[in-house]
Amino acid sequence: MKLDFYIFRQKIMRKCLECGKELSGRIDKKFCDSTCRSSFNNKKRFELNQKVKRINKILKRNFSLLDKAYSENKKEISISSLLSHGFQFNYFTSTLKNPYKLICYNYIYTISNKGVIFIEKLSDY
Numbered sequence: 001m002k003l004d005f006y007i008f009r010q011k012i013m014r015k016c017l018e019c020g021k022e023l024s025g026r027i028d029k030k031f032c033d034s035t036c037r038s039s040f041n042n043k044k045r046f047e048l049n050q051k052v053k054r055i056n057k058i059l060k061r062n063f064s065l066l067d068k069a070y071s072e073n074k075k076e077i078s079i080s081s082l083l084s085h086g087f088q089f090n091y092f093t094s095t096l097k098n099p100y101k102l103i104c105y106n107y108i109y110t111i112s113n114k115g116v117i118f119i120e121k122l123s124d125y
């Protein structure tokens, strides 16, 4: 009995992640060359840095508003006043539980149901 073996070669189209050219060679190859790899990684790093910069800018503004209020001895400030100066409540650096408090770097604040926040400060660094 004769067995025939057929090998089916399935050609999988792979393209360079940077320029889109068809790739040949190793199955795990993602780029044409090191120029494409560098260009792709630089773009990725740039986009990541832009996202971090945007978030840092918001946190810096929040910190600055808390710092200004605290420095002026206002340990209690209205939420509407903070919002009017661009404070963004959904950005903070950490939280505490029981009681629930928000942290922005070295300021801890509690949102009351009276439309104000109470500011505490951790030690200066």
Ligand SMILES: [Zn+2]
Residues within 6 Å of the ligand: 016, 017, 018, 019, 020, 021, 031, 032, 033, 036
């Ligand atoms: Zn390429």
